[in-house]
Amino acid sequence: MEVLDLRTLYFNYTIVNIVSLFMVLILWNQSKKRFEGTHFFVFDFVFQIICLFLIFLRGHIPDFFSMVVPVTLSITGTFFGLVGLAKFTGKKINYPLNLFLIAEIFAVQFWFSIVDENLAVRNFNFSAIFLILSVQCAWIMLVKVPGGLKKLTVWVGMVFSLFALVNLIRIVEYFLVGIKTNDYLNSGPFESGVILVYQLLFTLLTFSLILMFNGRLNRQISFEEEKFSKAFQITPYAILLTRLSDGKIYEVNDGFLSLSGYTKNEVIGKTTNELNLYVYSGERERIVGLLSAEQKLKDIEITFRKKSGELLIGLVSAELLDINYEVSILTTIYDLTQRKELENQLVEMNATKDKFFSIIAHDLKTPVSNVLGFSNLLNEELNSFDGNEIAQYVSLINTSARQTLNLLDNLLQWSMMQQGKILFDPKKIILSELVQDVIETVTENSNQKHISVTSQVHEKLIVTADENMLKTLLRNLLQNAVKFTNPGGKVVVSAIEIDKGIQVSVADNGVGIEKENLGKLFDIGSAYTTRGTNNEKGTGLGLILCKEFVEKHGGRIWVNSTLGVGSSFTFSLPA
Known part of the structure; x- marks a missing residue:
């Protein structure tokens, strides 16, 4: 017991x-x-x-x-x-x-x-x-x-x-x-x-x-x-889990693979440096430093490199985690590239709007005021003028009217281009004939300054282009060349065949352009414009229009210029 x-x-x-x-x-x-x-x-x-x-x-x-x-x-x-x-x-x-x-x-x-x-x-x-x-x-x-x-x-x-x-x-x-x-x-x-x-x-x-x-x-x-796995994979953000010490990648979601262009086998076990993900050296060290101080970071912009080499701007948030007794970084990346592009487009649209109102408020007002002023003067004092004076005033009115017409034509085409309403109808064109027609439109201005405008385009050269756009393009380049060439100068239009197309140049021996201003010529936001050798005014809109018309054809336009020697504007078009 x-x-x-x-x-x-x-x-x-x-x-x-x-x-x-x-x-x-x-x-x-x-x-x-x-x-x-x-x-x-x-x-x-x-x-x-x-x-x-x-x-x-x-x-x-x-x-x-x-x-x-x-x-x-x-x-x-x-x-x-x-x-x-x-x-x-x-x-x-x-x-x-x-x-x-x-x-x-x-x-x-x-x-x-x-x-x-x-x-x-x-x-x-x-x-x-x-x-x-x-x-x-x-x-x-x-x-x-x-x-x-x-x-x-x-x-x-x-x-x-x-x-x-x-x-x-x-x-x-x-x-x-x-x-x-x-x-x-x-x-x-x-x-x-x-x-x-x-x-x-x-x-x-x-x-x-x-x-x-x-x-x-x-x-x-x-x-x-x-639940974490589903959220990890379903989220549209790119997510990757890496080791803090060396950036070795443990896991990535489908969003990361889609964004970066890599396959899962290509990234798991590799480090971010081996994949060359960060565009700027020291970027990972900066992230590690911020995390070491704060344990987490939120919404910082970092530029990454895709597998293809293409760059993307990501909005990054990250947090330190302890996984299997090893400190790791959980990183989420939101692709800002499209948003940045939209922001740039918005900036450009605002610049376009400002340019438009500038032309309406100032550049269009001047020639119209000239026409109105001289016509009022003739109307009130006609009997006191002799024949030569009347002819002089009529010539000034005619010049202002033509300037207004050219400006309105550029403005109308530019506006239609912005709205996507302009008709694009490319076809085979004999370039020499079209160039000769455009030269005739600037003959009066060139004769007034005794400037020689000639064509060196081969008579059998064929180009595929929208005829109206090409005429506007050449007219603007020739008008600019005449405007910025001193009396007695010369302007030459030439063209050569290149791979899969032709290259057209409008060259002058005028005043030239300062090197620091070359980049402003085709930028609508720069509002760059200067007066010609006879004090002719410009809006800067013509070259913007030229650039858009050339790019519409799939070509490009550029300029070579030496101050005091002259300028050469060149663009490429398909054959």
Whole structure:
């Protein structure tokens, strides 16, 4: 019978529960941020250990602390366990009833331990209340639990069902056999057997709780991994996971592969430097420095290089992560390239608008004012002028009118070009004939300045172009050449065949253009314009129009000029 000595059993029971408490503390530490109510199980186990130890000390401490307090703590601990299970499953319990049971166990234990000692009543009362609590725990774990959790909670439910069964057997035993002593530690082999079963079930409960929490933890981790994986792949942003120390790439999403042009096999295991992702040297070191200081960074612009060599501007956010005990960088990249292009287009559109209003407000006003002024003068003073004076004023009116017409023509074509409404009808053209027709349109201006305008275009040279656009293009170049050539100078139109097309040049021996101004000629935002050798005015719109017409044909236009020597404007067209 020594093996079944209750005091020894309670001591062993206490040791086993202390070990179980350590396991529950580990469980609480890893689950406290994920699952609500795990601390209630810690309270439960602590209360059970105190209960067992106080019973072990019975006879060495006052009866109140060895008889009333332990049993009350045991029932309270079981109540805490019930609360923990309710929190875990998200179900409600009857708090008033269970708090009443705790008060009732304290009152009964106090009365039949201190006032009127009766072990049979105390044990029966304890077994009945423990039975009620065990049934509630089993009911939550086996019946009320959501279907998705039932596989995880079934073992805990089974353990509490066994607790309920043991207490039911204990109650039946008390009814049928009874207890003939008030000395609990010598109450016989049946009670020793009950404590042994309690100890076994409590150990099973510990492992069942661990399995239940770890099972749900694994489910949640798997769910979060799946959720992260889906978000990682579905997001339109480019995402890559790299090692902080050297930039080795662990993982990339489809957005990164689509943006960079690489395949997954080409990037995994490589470093960002090996792939030459960063355009500017030291860019990765700058990111690492910012992350080391702030742990994260948000919305900084970085230029990257695609597999094709094409550059892209990315808006980068990054954060440090600890993965498998190694510090890594999670980087997201939003492609700003298109937005930057739109911003540049917006700037150009604003410049276009400003240029348009500048022409309307200033350049168009001047020739119209000249026509109006000279015509009013003739209207009011016609009889006082001789024939030569009248001819002079009529010539000035005619010049202003032609300037206005040319300006309006350029303005109209430019406006239609911006709106995409201009008709583009390329066809085979004999270039020499078209050049000769355009030369005739500038003859009057060139004759006034005694400037020679000649064509050196071979008479059989054929070009594929829109006739109206090509005429406008050559007219603007010839007018500019005459405007910026001194009296007695010369202008030459020439053309040569090149690969898959021809190259046309309009050259003069005029004043030339300063080197720093060459880049402004075809830029609508620069508002660059100068007066001609006879103080002729210009808008700067003609060369802009020339550039757009040439590019419409798939060609390009450029200028070579030496100050004081002359200029040569050249453009290429398909044959």
